[in-house]
Amino acid sequence: MGILGLFFAVFIACAAAAEFPFPLQEAHNVELTQDYDYIIVGGGATGCALAATLSENFRVLLLERGGSPYNNPLLMRVENFFLGFLDDGAQNFVTTEGVANARGRVLGGGSSINAGFWDRAPASEIAQLGLDPVKANTSYTWAENAIVSLPVLGPFQSAFHKGLVEVGVTPDLGATYEHFVGTKTGGSLYDSNGQRRPSSNLIAAYANATNLQVVLHATVTKVQFDDGLSKPTAIGVEFVDELGQIHAAFLKADERSEVILSASAIGTPHLLMMSGVGPAEHLKQKGIPVILDLPVGKNIADNPATRLYVPSMSPVEPALVQVAGITPFGSYIEALSGVQNLQGSVIFQKVVGPKSTGEVLIDSMDIRQNPSVTFNYYKDPEDLQICVGGLNVIEELLLSKSMTPFVNGMQAMPSGNILGLPIRKFYPKEMIDMALGAYCKANVGTMWHYHGSCRVGQVVDAQFKVLGTEQLRIVDGSVFDFCPGTNPQATFIMTGRYMGVEITSRRLTS
Ligand SMILES: Cc1cc2nc3c(=O)[nH]c(=O)nc-3n(C[C@H](O)[C@H](O)[C@H](O)COP(=O)(O)OP(=O)(O)OC[C@H]3O[C@@H](n4cnc5c(N)ncnc54)[C@H](O)[C@@H]3O)c2cc1C
Ligand SMILES: *[C@@H]1O[C@H](CO)[C@@H](O)[C@H](O)[C@H]1NC(C)=O
Ligand SMILES: *[C@@H]1O[C@H](CO)[C@@H](O)[C@H](O)[C@H]1NC(C)=O
DSSP, X not given: OOHHHHHHHHHHHHXXXXXXXXXXXXXXGOOOOSOBSXXXXXXXXXXXXXXXXXXXXXXXXXXXXXXXXXTOHHHHBGGGTTGGGGSTXXXXXXXXTSOEEEEEOBTTGGGGTSOOEEOOOOHHHXXXXXXXXXXXXXXXXXXXXXXXXXOOOOHHHHHHHHHHHHTTOOXXXXXXXXXXSEEEEOEESBOTTSBBOOTTHHXXXXXXXXXXXXXXXXXXXXXXXXXXXXXXXXXXXEEEXXXXXXXXXXXXXXXXXXXXXXXXXXXXXXXXXXXXXXXXXXXXXXXXXXXXXXXXXXXXXXXXXXXXXXXXXXXXXXXXXXXXXXXXXSEEEEEEESGGGOSEEEEEEEESSOSOOEEEEOOSSSTTSOOEEEOOTTOSHHHHHHHHHHHHXXXXXXXXXXXXXXXXXXXXXXXXXXXXXXXXXXXXXXXXXXXXXXXHHHTEEEOSOOBOSSOBTTTBOTTOBBTXXXXXXXXXXXXXXXXXXXXXXXXXXXXXXXXXXXXXXXXXXX
16 A cells, blocks of 8 residues: 555544544453443443443443444445345344354444334333333434434335235335335435434444443453352453453442343353353253353244245345335335345244244353354244245236336245246145245245343343342343334344343433
């Protein structure tokens, strides 16, 4: 690189860095004050919202294993969504059933590598979570004001929205953050210039920089317990930096201080098990001293998504998920279009819930490696039935008037028919459904919505405190026993804010 190149590189780095007006520290040269009211593990979707909120009143240490997304166009630009999987900010893995998946490994977590779609949970799900609907609303709005907006649709997404309405996914809900049965255009983390707004922007918008230390490249290897007390009590954590040096961070000696795990539905159970909290049998097999026997990692779930690649006859704008068809029977239909400027779309149906669950188990003894993850996609016949229903809607959608410019007559339909030949209607429904069921299983993929590995009543109480321990809580997708909304990040981020407000108000009024 010549002098001029160097000048521009420095200039660009400074200009990009200026976009994030909050100090970020590196683990290898961090100075720890060891007086923390809260140590949060994981600066992901939920963890950033929680850290920003708790820092309004308390000393907070946020430890994130990845780096910063802010100077990195592969993560920050909408047109690079698929290239983002090649970046260090994504940790790819394959489930035991052979489905490719990914985890965020960067500040912002999943919200720094995801498709950006924003859908609140419906009122029934807020009630099921035991949350106060008015407080939940306030928490959604807190995040939306800083990082969400409604997109203007291009021709494909617009036709997709109209087509869903045309085939009966009604009413037409227009553009809204809220979730009802019908077809909606939802919110997005991407702004109108295609720039991502990860949940870590909530730190820049709301956190108190005097109270919050954000440390990058800090991989937490262990929660430290004092087990001389009546219950194992979290007192701090151990973490490793990218040079391999080990550090220890400690809570202030105050029984209200807490270690809070926000390392995701995969990272949180993994860390708990590596720390000695998990299924005793499994920990013994791995040679880990058992501190507490709990069903950590059991019942993790991911919403099966079955997809269809649809080449188009006319140009398609690059767009990630912007529209959702919300059917009354629990299938959510969404589409990515013009990916990497390819002329076509990927249309998905995703199953609500789901009913099928699996497990997370330790594989390597190095926590930086992925654990073994099983989801048992479509094991429960109800999940499969919902997929069949969703694919029936997608087949009708492909034949709709609105979608005509964006399909090709040679399209292979999931039922085995060709789009251009009007023979589908001559087959008995049972035959079509059987073919669609086989297609669901053969073409299962993920929308990366894993959750439920540390459920309420099994691993945590209603306040998300880890059962049988003191000063240890989980606030992330692990505690959800279903995936909220069509896509979960809105509700995970809302929960980070909500729990931050709850913890603060309980502590300040006690
Ligand atoms: C490719 C992709 C596309 C998606 N698209 C959408 C979408 O369009 N809409 C939507 O709503 N949802 C989407 N999601 C899902 C959404 O991003 C996740 O549900 C959400 O990010 C999960 O939030 P979380 O806080 O539970 O975990 P994460 O956001 O995953 O955060 C966990 C954080 O903890 C860190 N961590 C883990 N272990 C450790 C450790 N030991 N020490 C320190 N740090 C650690 C991780 O690096 C990460 O930053 C998508 C996800 C992916 C991967
Ligand atoms: C939550 O906010 C939405 C949108 O502003 C509103 O329609 C809804 O009635 C609110 N719900 C409650 C319980 O306040
Ligand atoms: C930030 O925290 C410090 C230390 O607790 C406090 O003095 C200051 O008033 C806070 N700033 C804001 C804007 O709340």
